[in-house]
Amino acid sequence: MSARRPELSRRGFLTGSLLVAAGSVLSTACSTDPTGASSSGAKTTLNVWYHAYGEAGTQQAVLRYATAFTKANPDIAVKVTWVPGDYAAKLNATLLTDGAPDVFEIGDFSERMARGGQIAALDDVYGSAKSDFNANAISSVTVDGKLYGVKMIDDVIMLYYRKSVLTKAGITPPTTFDGLVSAAKALTTKKNKGLFVGNDGIGDSPSNAVWSNGGDLVTPDGKVAFGSAQSLEAITALKRLHDDKSLLLGFTTDWWDPAAFTQGVVPMQWCGLWAMPAIADALGDDFGVLPWPAFKAGGVPVVRVGGWTSCVNAKGKNLAAAKKFVKWLWVEQADLQKDFAESYGFHVPPRTSVAATADKLSTGTAKETVELAAKHGKHNPGTWDSAVSSTFNAAAAKIVGGEGDPATLLADAVKKAQSEIDKQLGR
Structure with missing residues (x-):
């Protein structure tokens, strides 16, 4: 839902x-x-x-x-x-x-x-x-x-993974972003990709990246915060998943539907708790859940709560x-x-x-x-409407696609997003 x-x-x-x-x-x-x-x-x-x-x-x-x-x-x-x-x-x-x-x-x-x-x-x-x-x-x-x-x-939205597939490949469920990148690459074959975050290859990954490196999207007083150095570092790192060609793109359903995971197209997928009964029906107990991993030491795991x-x-x-x-x-x-x-x-x-x-x-x-949601849950700020989020995600898409200077792209997105938030707040 x-x-x-x-x-x-x-x-x-x-x-x-x-x-x-x-x-x-x-x-x-x-x-x-x-x-x-x-x-x-x-x-x-x-x-x-x-x-x-x-x-x-x-x-x-x-x-x-x-x-x-x-x-x-x-x-x-x-x-x-x-x-x-x-x-x-x-x-x-x-x-x-x-x-x-x-x-x-x-x-x-x-x-x-x-x-x-x-x-x-x-x-x-x-x-x-x-x-x-x-x-x-x-x-x-x-x-x-x-x-x-x-x-x-x-x-609650988190990472699902197939226990048997990771075990067979000798892969420990990732707890760091480096581990996620390595696992997705290792699990990618000629027939399958290692990870599904959305048909656009973006999904929630940019905001997860910001949070996982200790950053934030917008402060409580309405100041755009995703232009920080730690945000830029984490968003830029997402390019590794695209460069490795380990992301599933353009599937018949998007990330909120578990079909890619239950049909064995990917062994790891970002999806919601709402899908768990369908996943259990299809896979029994051959699945586990993880938060989006901390970007590095000092970062935090992320579970999205919508x-x-x-x-x-x-x-x-x-x-x-x-x-x-x-x-x-x-x-x-x-x-x-x-x-x-x-x-x-x-x-x-x-x-x-x-x-x-x-x-x-x-x-x-x-x-x-x-329990993961209670410990690591993050929710979008109330000012995060479509105008603000689309500006942020468009910049992230260009960054991971190598379509410009990351710092410039993110700085431009901050200016546009701040203008939209200022309109909301009547400033």
Whole structure:
């Protein structure tokens, strides 16, 4: 359930919506406002958007949750809208129109949306349950002391490796970047590549590189930090993976899908905890997990923590009902939060009390992953929107491709990124 999944479907703008009222699905509806809610007794109809999750059963689950909500609140109908393709682009465009959803999820949290008045503060939604959310879930949605979303799931992203393949090759699971480069090269054959980080050969590797060498992307006060000497050193080093031709490029699915790993195309892949059930089904216990390794002595291993956050349209006509829905589902319904985290791929519940009951995450490799996230987890800053991240990744792509002077490319990216962040912060 990664935030970066625009390739899941190209079947059009929306696959459609389902209207739920009085505890049942009444009818299908297109992307315009549904009809029929009044006949069910509902006084308000909420439009709730989800991106098209890749895990089987997720769409049916959110419909089931909506049905349970309308049964408890028959005066509020819910139109569940399932959005395939480039969800972020479609959401951003629709938020500027009268058809904007009342409730919607976002991947990496964006401070721009809060500062721009697009999403409502939800401090009143949390109530006394605020202390039950993990520190990352609270800090990641906090802007100027207010909470602008409720974290639904934490997605943990790390390196998977095939135990048997590495053992046969006499390779110890890498704990340093040098070790990762050497392992990827040694595991590359005429038929297979050693490592998959994304079809573009970039994926999360530039930000991982920065973090792994003790650097940062953006400071808490909004200063671009990825132009540091340690950042430049680590990003430039990624070129070694490309020069060795040990990276899988242009596979049929991207890094968030485990197919390249489960089909034996690569013995190492950057992917998420959500894929672990599918990997276990395909490979049994013949896999392990690792953080992105520390760049060198003094660096730190990296596990990426993303996820999805439920937000309320601050300009919507149904603000009170929208808040009621978010509070009911993502604050009050512990059993549904546990179901969403465990039953459709694996995810970590942001509420500590719910996470403590997540039995499927309490043993084996899943438990190990959760522990790695707690120890080495890094999340993108709230100012890391598409304009900033694309500037950074474009520079990194040129650096690893040998398309210019690395220091100049990174310095130019810092200037552009800082300009974008300054716009966000009104500076």
